[in-house]
Amino acid sequence: MTNSRFIHEYLDGGLGETERDSLFSLLSSDRGLQREFDSQMRLHLIAQSDMSAISPPIDVTNTIFSQLGFSIPTTGSNVASGNFIVRFWSANSRALISAIATFLLTSLAFFGFRAYTETQSNIASKSDYTGQFHSSSLPLVSSVLNNDGYLSTKSNNEYEKQNTLSEKHGSSGIRQNKQRSVTNNFTTVNNNEDNSSNQPAVLGAGTDYDENNANSTTEDENTFLNNVTIATFDYDGPGSINKQMLENSGLTGNNYFSNNVNNSWKNQKNTAFLNSSSLLDNWSINKDYSFTLNYLNNNATPNFNIPTSNSKFQNLSATLLYKIDNNSSIGLSCGRECFTQEFALNNNSSPSIIRQNPLLTWYGISYRYLRHDLYEVTWLNPFINAFVGGAGVGPFIKSDIGINFRISNYFALSFGYSGSALIYNVQGKIYKTFKYGPMYGINFSL
Amino acid sequence: MNIQFSKYSDLELILALKSGKKDAELAFAEIYSRYSQRIYAYCLRVTGSHEEAKDIFQECFLKFYNSVNGIEKMDNLPAYLIKISRNIALNLQRDQQVNIRIEDYNVSVNDSGYEQREMMDLIAKALDLLNFDFREAFVMRMYQGLSYNEISEIVGVGADIIRNRVWRAKEKIKVILDPYLKEMDKVFDMNEDLDKPKIMLKK
Numbered sequence: 001m002t003n004s005r006f007i008h009e010y011l012d013g014g015l016g017e018t019e020r021d022s023l024f025s026l027l028s029s030d031r032g033l034q035r036e037f038d039s040q041m042r043l044h045l046i047a048q049s050d051m052s053a054i055s056p057p058i059d060v061t062n063t064i065f066s067q068l069g070f071s072i073p074t075t076g077s078n079v080a081s082g083n084f085i086v087r088f089w090s091a092n093s094r095a096l097i098s099a100i101a102t103f104l105l106t107s108l109a110f111f112g113f114r115a116y117t118e119t120q121s122n123i124a125s126k127s128d129y130t131g132q133f134h135s136s137s138l139p140l141v142s143s144v145l146n147n148d149g150y151l152s153t154k155s156n157n158e159y160e161k162q163n164t165l166s167e168k169h170g171s172s173g174i175r176q177n178k179q180r181s182v183t184n185n186f187t188t189v190n191n192n193e194d195n196s197s198n199q200p201a202v203l204g205a206g207t208d209y210d211e212n213n214a215n216s217t218t219e220d221e222n223t224f225l226n227n228v229t230i231a232t233f234d235y236d237g238p239g240s241i242n243k244q245m246l247e248n249s250g251l252t253g254n255n256y257f258s259n260n261v262n263n264s265w266k267n268q269k270n271t272a273f274l275n276s277s278s279l280l281d282n283w284s285i286n287k288d289y290s291f292t293l294n295y296l297n298n299n300a301t302p303n304f305n306i307p308t309s310n311s312k313f314q315n316l317s318a319t320l321l322y323k324i325d326n327n328s329s330i331g332l333s334c335g336r337e338c339f340t341q342e343f344a345l346n347n348n349s350s351p352s353i354i355r356q357n358p359l360l361t362w363y364g365i366s367y368r369y370l371r372h373d374l375y376e377v378t379w380l381n382p383f384i385n386a387f388v389g390g391a392g393v394g395p396f397i398k399s400d401i402g403i404n405f406r407i408s409n410y411f412a413l414s415f416g417y418s419g420s421a422l423i424y425n426v427q428g429k430i431y432k433t434f435k436y437g438p439m440y441g442i443n444f445s446l
Numbered sequence: 447m448n449i450q451f452s453k454y455s456d457l458e459l460i461l462a463l464k465s466g467k468k469d470a471e472l473a474f475a476e477i478y479s480r481y482s483q484r485i486y487a488y489c490l491r492v493t494g495s496h497e498e499a500k501d502i503f504q505e506c507f508l509k510f511y512n513s514v515n516g517i518e519k520m521d522n523l524p525a526y527l528i529k530i531s532r533n534i535a536l537n538l539q540r541d542q543q544v545n546i547r548i549e550d551y552n553v554s555v556n557d558s559g560y561e562q563r564e565m566m567d568l569i570a571k572a573l574d575l576l577n578f579d580f581r582e583a584f585v586m587r588m589y590q591g592l593s594y595n596e597i598s599e600i601v602g603v604g605a606d607i608i609r610n611r612v613w614r615a616k617e618k619i620k621v622i623l624d625p626y627l628k629e630m631d632k633v634f635d636m637n638e639d640l641d642k643p644k645i646m647l648k649k
Contacts (some may be wrong), residue, residue, distance in 0.1 A: 047588040057485035060500045070471045
């Protein structure tokens with residue numbers, strides 16, 4: 001018996017124990033035999049898997065049953081083939097229904113939240129808010145406050161240092177209330193007043209605010225301050241207060257405050273408001289776990305031209321999913337992205353409208369439905385994701401739909417479209433931010 | 447599908463098939479559900495033609511139903527159905543003697559990555575080039591998973607002969623698929639080289 005025949009007999013189940021041992025011994029040292037074994041094994045496996053890919057056409061089934069005078073069976077995978085629509089429905093009905101149900105449920109949640117919040121979050125007519133900006137409390141708005149009520153990532157010491165530097169240049173307008181100062185991890189705002197008019201700006205009405213200092217800021221000092229701040233407010237004078245967002249210098253998060261809703265908003269350097277988010281997605285084939293990194297650059301509602309953070313770790317999401325059946329996975333997801341916020345703030349009888357674009361971290365539970373065999377194109381896998389979680393300031397939901405391009409069994413690229421809603425509460429009123437846009441990412445199967 | 451009938455053995459289904467109209471219909475539907483895919487796969491792989499496979503498959507089940515009253519004992523229903531299909535296929539083959547030389551058959555090598563689907567198609571095409579005896583032995587053993595004794599009963603020759611036919615069919619398929627398999631071997635070699643230590647690569 002040749003070695004090739006030995007291998008055949010082994011794969012065919014006809015080899016005794018002694019012969020099997022000698023075959024294994026030969027295989028361990030003979031490379032040619034290993035190749036032969038590999039070829040034969042492949043033939044065996046493919047012949048076996050080929051069976052499941054074949055099913056009788058429905059017209060033949062119909063003919064048989066009708067010739068025998070029987071009603072045509074409607075169930076059973078092997079009799080439910082036929083024209084393209086029938087075959088497609090038969091093979092994919094469960095997946096389609098699941099996908100549609102997932103999409104409808106997430107859409108329902110998304111638009112339900114939207115409809116609900118729209119009834120409650122109407123910011124009072126902006127003309128009602130012409131008062132000064134007060135900032136003794138900005139609850140639930142992604143950031144805590146420094147003494148002036150401006151959101152800050154800086155420690156008190158940093159602020160003191162900055163104040164000192166500012167004062168060297170004869171400038172102020174920044175105040176620390178050390179009693180109430182809090183370090184903020186998200187956003188930094190520094191106000192700088194370029195009062196080019198005769199009348200002093202009214203800003204940051206902290207208890208120890210010094211208007212005279214505030215009025216003494218110069219353009220040079222603006223430049224100086226821009227190096228260390230994210231946001232700068234320019235006040236052109238009473239009744240016509242303009243605030244401008246200037247580019248920051250690497251600190252995370254941006255905040256934009258408007259004291260006067262009649263102001264025109266100037267966005268000097270950051271013309272594009274880039275915002276992004278991502279959900280999970282991903283895919284895997286015969287792998288229990290998959291890990292996904294996604295990026296997306298989407299639009300937000302409300303939409304302001306407020307520059308986003310310079311942080312490298314934003315607009316990203318990471319998801320770890322566990323496969324619960326052939327098409328469904330569930331897991332944990334987290335991400336960082338900017339969310340524009342616009343809300344009314346009433347404080348000491350001085351209402352203000354506040355706009356900001358903080359960088360938030362969100363986290364929660366993800367569900368993914370992914371098809372591996374739609375249209376028998378195994379490398380193209382449509383998916384739908386649903387996410388429910390929170391972003392620190394309030395609940396956050398997200399839904400993605402897209403396609404995975406499988407590069408290998410361990411790696412895939414994904415492209416899709418994503419929509420999300422962030423709900424938050426300020427002084428008893430519910431506000432929301434909606435985001436939507438394309439997303440893309442990479443998927444690893446573990 | 448009737449849940450009650452799905453629990454029946456093949457013999458019970460045949461008995462039900464012999465009884466009243468209603469039971470016969472449900473029993474036939476259950477048998478069809480159990481074995482239609484397998485029989486159609488056999489027909490398709492043995493003939494290599496969807497049209498012929500459909501004809502044989504249809505005739506097989508009609509013949510089975512018509513002959514059921516004569517069945518007293520049934521040990522292996524799928525083998526029985528395959529036997530019916532085989533007889534029909536042989537009759538059909540007598541009318542259509544087409545010979546293709548193996549040397550005329552060029553296997554195109556495609557490295558698109560869909561190895562399995564591609565190889566399924568290639569094996570199916572290679573089967574077309576085999577003598578009917580080898581082809582059916584290979585299909586019954588490799589595709590249908592029938593034992594050599596079962597095949598021997600269906601075909602009517604000894605199990606050793608069937609065993610030899612399966613082996614020879616496989617060898618012929620390997621010859622036909624040689625260009626493809628060589629490509630696969632290159633991949634095999636590459637993968638193996640990657641695993642080797644550097645000192646081995648310098649040889």
